Amino acid sequence: MTDHDLPENLRYLIEEFNRSGLRELHIRKGDFEVLLSHADTAIRAPRRQASAVPSKVEAPTPARKVAEAAPAKGGSFTRNAPEGTIVISAPNLGTFYRSPKPGTPPFVEVGQQIAAGAEMCLIEVMKLFTTVKCEVAGTVEAVLVEDGSMVEAGQPLFAVREA
């Protein structure tokens, strides 16, 4: 990349970075170096500034509500919740099941109105099942993980728009 292209390339890079779900992107080529990060403090900040390009470019902060509910430093989670929604996260690692038993309808569907305390899904660890509930009343806006897949502790599972 030449100096002439830099601003345009950077803008493109930031957009792609925001879309990607990556938490940090560090590029070094010759004396050019850029670090994009969603973390509050960039931990792997370069020790030596190699050029005049800012070493850290702040990404636009997503909607407050979602930002609070999502894990602070991100994990390997890829799907983002719609803005203004509340995120229901996995209390622990395990396998995510949308239905109480195989072949039965899911606990909740997208668009469904739910009462506070509604059962949302099961998280299974070695045949031990934990029921995840939603503490607020509202509408299910999105299911963020595939049925039957492994979820990590703190991984967003559902987006709910509070009533």
Added chain:
Amino acid sequence: MPIKRLFVANRGEIALRIVRAAQALNIETVVAVSDADRDSAAAALADRAIVIGPAAAAKSYLDPRLIVHAARESGCDGLHPGYGFLSERAILPRLCEQHGIAFVGPRPDVIDSLGDKLQARALAGAAGVPLVPGSENIASPADARREGDRIGYPVLLKAAAGGGGRGMVIANNGDEAEAGFQRASSEAQAAFGDGTMFMERFVPEARHVEVQLMGDGKGKVLHFGERDCSVQRRYQKLIEEAPCAAMSDELRARLHQSAVDLAASVNYRNAGTAEFLFDVRRQEFYFIEVNARIQVEHPVSEMISGFDLVQEQLRIAGGADLSVGQDDIVLSGHAIECRINAEDAERDFAPSPGRITRWDAPSGEGIRLDSHMTEGAMIPPFYDSMVGKLIAHGKDRAEAIDRLVGAIDDFVIEGVPTTLGLQRAIATHPDFVANNIHTRWLEQVLLPRFGKDAA
């Protein structure tokens, strides 16, 4: 079958060490992290990091079900437990077996039997390994005198039902044995409802020695020499070295053979360490216990043998035979490791977690640093406070000490207090340099004066 994808069920420097060893063998790695360790060096280096639970170890690193679930669901066919945490809990290899995952360690039944002190002692005795001379139950003052005379003074009287130091008495002669029995037995009766005592030979100035073992699970066991870990504080090792320079070659050979015999008698699989008490004055050693895992101080054995023990662990767990024979293991020179903890020596070694603001690590000939720390890294308050292990190798003990002290002097860590200063005080102390130390030397000799002499 060789392991293709390894699950690392640990954190800190050992997680990083295991990931590197796996990568050297072209094994993919998945590292389990708690919420507090998302940004760890091991997580960054591994192919994948999985958040298994919150910061509290009980709900993350200490939950075998979460660990094995994550290993299975991430497609791992091997699991390395590291040290500490679940490494010596038989439930972990049991769950691994149930789910077709190769456990990098001994079989669960061997972990169980070696983990039980009485069973381990019985196994050692059966394999002809020397035990601390001791008695059966003692029921009267006259018994105490007779047994004391037979074992040789000083002796330690212990309550059969006891623990935590209560009901323990040291006796230096027959009269003290009788009087000590009266006192300790009634104390034990009051404390535990059982006044039964037993007796062991007491070694006032013992050294801690241990033998690094590696077994194929079929009865073949190799040793990688011994280590001397006599610099301890509250039973925590601070400095470990290899070989034990205070031991004669003849005794060393017997020590190695004892350790190998014990491990071979249970068809020991993978890495382990047999620990012994070394009575320097009598030139005898007595079995303490077996640690059925890789140990913190394994690097000193690697430095003098030239073998990568963690890679060997991974090969064996993948079904390979031991890659070498005993004659191929040639030990050379001397290696010393010091553990660097984020602790405040001025506040009774209180753990002092925090962010590392400066980290200038030493390097040079014979210097090795095993650490997961970098500038800006966080030491979370939930786990042990070790920030790294500094290892120096030289042609002999004097050169190893020189290199260690030089490396300590070059090491700059800022942001948290560390034990580097204490390690320097130990490594330059005349008693340590003269190798005139024992397991209580640090507490009895160095620490009472540490920080008080003009700096």
